[in-house]
Amino acid sequence: MTGTAPLPTDEPTGRAPAGASRRPSEAARQALRTARRPRNPVEDEHPPGPAPAPAPPEPADRPGDVARRALRTARARRIADPTAAAPAERGPALRPAPVESPEPAAAPEPTVPLARTRWGTEWIRAMEDHGPERLLRGRGPAAGGRVGTIAATPGRLLAYVQDDRPRPYRAQLELGTLTDEEWDAFLDAAAEHPGHLAALLDGELPPALADCGALLPGPGDLTASCGCSDPDRPCRHAAALGYATARLVDTDPFVLLRLRGRSEDELLTALSRRAARSGRPPAGAPPLPGVRARTAFAVRTLPALPPPLPVPGHPEAPPAYPAHPDGPDPYALDQLASDAAARAHALLTTGLDPxxxxxxxxxxxxxxxxxxxxxxxxxxxxxxxxxxxxxxxxxxxxxxxxxxxxxxxxxxxxxxxxxxxxxxxxxxxxxxxxxxxxxxxxxxxxxxxxxxxxxxxxxxxxxxxxxxxxxxxxxxxxxxxxxxxxxxxxxxxxxxxxx
Known part of the structure; x- marks a missing residue:
């Protein structure tokens, strides 16, 4: 119909009228970029900066072309995000709350003791005496049960510690092992006291050996490592491993022996040898008289027993007991002795106990x-x-x-x-x-x-x-x-x- 503008169409491609320009306008390019980019409601409603004003359509574009391009842009948005509502159906966009960088909160002081025995307490004391102040940061995770199973091997403690991320951290403490000379000094100190030696041979580690200072960590003995990004060492994860080790020492104090490089069997074998050497006579002493085992266990015939003595005709009278102010009653002693003699005489003559x-x-x-x-x-x-x-x-x-x-x-x-x-x-x-x-x-x-x-x-x-x-x-x-x-x-x- 002459003088009437053409109706907009939903066809994906529209043929431009004859004489129109083939180059897309600035408005078309902006709509295309908007359709290709993932939709962000926050940026749509609150753009980061003033958006440039769309350029007016070129004179060569007819009003029908602009409408068709706007419809194609909205259709592309609905295809990219089917759950998005129409602009008239959406409420005001909510700005997300600002996310603060997570900082580990100060761990509360544990309400239960980290150690219950003398050895566990001595481990914590030695660790805190020779460690930095930041070591105390590990008390909270250790008391909260965030330290996993501890693997104790010679010179090394290893465990996984749960903290501020789903994946736990791998914490490790290295403890120097003792040399042969240091082990000999420790064994000498244990062998000086028979009570300590007997307790070790019975499978118990006496707490008095803590004063020797050979099993507990000293200055510079502990070296910490962890998979976290904390540049300070020991970090709170390695420190938590150190405090949790006190409970392991409570259960089995011989863990300290394994950490220092000797197993329980090796220690008991060395102590048994020392105990055997301590019972030997000193060098140069004359040998003790004895009998060879072959002679002692040889089969031999024993001589016959001598014939029994003749039984008296009657029990003999007991001796007279003098009276004494602080002594027993002599009459009672006489009666008891006479009664014992009569009973023995009856046993000898009849073989029966009356x-x-x-x-x-x-x-x-x-x-x-x-x-x-x-x-x-x-x-x-x-x-x-x-x-x-x-x-x-x-x-x-x-x-x-x-x-x-x-x-x-x-x-x-x-x-x-x-x-x-x-x-x-x-x-x-x-x-x-x-x-x-x-x-x-x-x-x-x-x-x-x-x-x-x-x-x-x-x-x-x-x-x-x-x-x-x-x-x-x-x-x-x-x-x-x-x-x-x-x-x-x-x-x-x-x-x-x-x-």
Missing amino acids: LAGLTPWQDAVRWAAARPGSGLTATTRTPYAALAAATGRTTTDLRRAVAAWRQGGAAGLTVLEEPWDPPAGRFDRARPALLAVGLPPFRPVRNHLTHPRGHRQLRLGRDALWYAYESEPGHDDWWPRGTPATDPVSALTGLDTTD
């Missing part, structure tokens, strides 16, 4: 019953009191038990202290036998037969013997009397059985 199987209480009663006399006297009062206190009984209990032992030995003491239920037979025939001799009917209670007046009693023992007891009428205070017998009437012989 006291085998006795309890302490039974042995105390036996010992007291073997002494002459009856009841408590000035001579027997002290031993009776001591025996009763030692066995947890009273003196009256011991006197009653002595009477039962003198009546029937161990069986008589059992009759006194252990009532039992006898079977039918001997016990049932005892009452008719007592009635047949004119005695009143005795009351049966378990293995006891008691007189109606309550002043006489018969007890049947487990050895089938009858034991007579006597008490005050109306009192349950029975004491052994007489001699045991197989017949109940014979057991009561000599006792008052009348009404």
Whole structure:
């Protein structure tokens, strides 16, 4: 239609009208550069400087050509960044916050000790005494657990330390090894004290050897290296490795030996040789008398033993012990010696121990019953009191038990202290036998037969013997009397059985 401007088209290529210039205008070149460059919203909204004003289209360009080029530029931007919204749909661009250069913050002081034993503490002390002040920067990473596994080899400590980047730093400490002369001096210091030598041979490193100064680092012994860019040495990573080594020394102090160039086995072998040399006689000393092993272990026939001496007919009397104010009781010593002699004589003549199987209480009663006399006297009062206190009984209990032992030995003491239920037979025939001799009917209670007046009693023992007891009428205070017998009437012989 004449007089109407041509409509813009989306075709990628437009044919310029006849007579138009083939060279692209400055506006077209600017649009092409914008389409090729990656889109940055920050620079689009806030350019770094005043953008040059676009040159006006050349007179040869028609308005339709400019519109088509602008549409192609927007289409190219959408193809390059599909997620970009239209200019009318985007909000204001946000400027990124300024990024400050990361600086390592000061490590806080550890809340737990870096060392718990004497050797770990001495390692830290020696390291700080002979190291620079910047060594203290490693306490924070070491206490925070940022030091990995430590590899300890002769003269070298190696570990990876985590810090301000994902990839850890490789830190290393080199420690000078000891010469043979220095090792000899250390072994001499350990061998001077038998306690130190015994502890080392038992697999323990005594803390007192820290005073020797041979195992701990000295001035100039530690050389640090690390993969970080810190020009100062030691850096905080190598210093953290040094502090973390204290915990390794806590667990195994023999790590110090490996760092100084000797293993634990080599040290113990050298100490064993020194201990063997220390037990040898000095040079020039006469040899000690001895017997060759071949002679000592040779097979030979020993001569026969001499015949035993004849057994005496009775135990000999013990020697007399003088009395002394601060010495033991001579009477008690005499009794103990006599008792030991009687027991030895019984063993020699019979081959049996008469006291085998006795309890302490039974042995105390036996010992007291073997002494002459009856009841408590000035001579027997002290031993009776001591025996009763030692066995947890009273003196009256011991006197009653002595009477039962003198009546029937161990069986008589059992009759006194252990009532039992006898079977039918001997016990049932005892009452008719007592009635047949004119005695009143005795009351049966378990293995006891008691007189109606309550002043006489018969007890049947487990050895089938009858034991007579006597008490005050109306009192349950029975004491052994007489001699045991197989017949109940014979057991009561000599006792008052009348009404």
